[in-house]
Amino acid sequence: xxxxxxxxxxxxxxxxxxxxxxxxxxxxxxxxxxxxxxxxxxxxxxxxxxxxxxxxxxxxxxxxxxxxxxxxxxxxxxxxxxxxxxxxxxxxxxxxxxxxxxxxxxxxxxxxxxxxxxxxxxxxxxxxxxxxxxxxxxxxxxxxxxxxxxxxx
Numbered sequence: 001x002x003x004x005x006x007x008x009x010x011x012x013x014x015x016x017x018x019x020x021x022x023x024x025x026x027x028x029x030x031x032x033x034x035x036x037x038x039x040x041x042x043x044x045x046x047x048x049x050x051x052x053x054x055x056x057x058x059x060x061x062x063x064x065x066x067x068x069x070x071x072x073x074x075x076x077x078x079x080x081x082x083x084x085x086x087x088x089x090x091x092x093x094x095x096x097x098x099x100x101x102x103x104x105x106x107x108x109x110x111x112x113x114x115x116x117x118x119x120x121x122x123x124x125x126x127x128x129x130x131x132x133x134x135x136x137x138x139x140x141x142x143x144x145x146x147x148x149x150x151x152x153x
Contacts, residue, residue, distance in 0.1 A: 012151040052084065068081040112132075
């Protein structure tokens with residue numbers, strides 16, 4: 001299993017950051033470098049508890065699909081999306097939110113396992129973990145910009 005943890009500080013209200021982080025349209029904007037779009041389930045707006053979304057995007061030169069379900073949600077401090085169908089052996093993304101002194105801290109905790117035994121682990125070490133980390137960092141940069149812009153308005 002591989003673990004990725006990323007903390008992002010955002011100068012915006014907790015609810016704003018929470019909602020932007022589960023907004024399908026915002027995710028599509030943040031994932032535009034991989035041409036990622038929602039093709040099934042919730043394809044626009046805010047995803048809710050027990051809803052699914054299927055993404056299609058180009059990673060490592062090939063188009064892949066990934067279906068996730070929101071398996072837990074506590075407004076406005078936590079939600080989890082877990083893979084139901086896709087190329088990972090398992091994939092769980094926990095989103096934590098806390099607020100103090102005008103700053104919301106958004107914590108991403110991603111735990112996944114690759115298929116294909118030794119070769120999957122090697123691919124993870126050589127390419128996948130860095131790709132996943134950079135993907136989430138780019139996503140969070142967009143979320144931060146939108147939330148802080150909305151807060152300034």
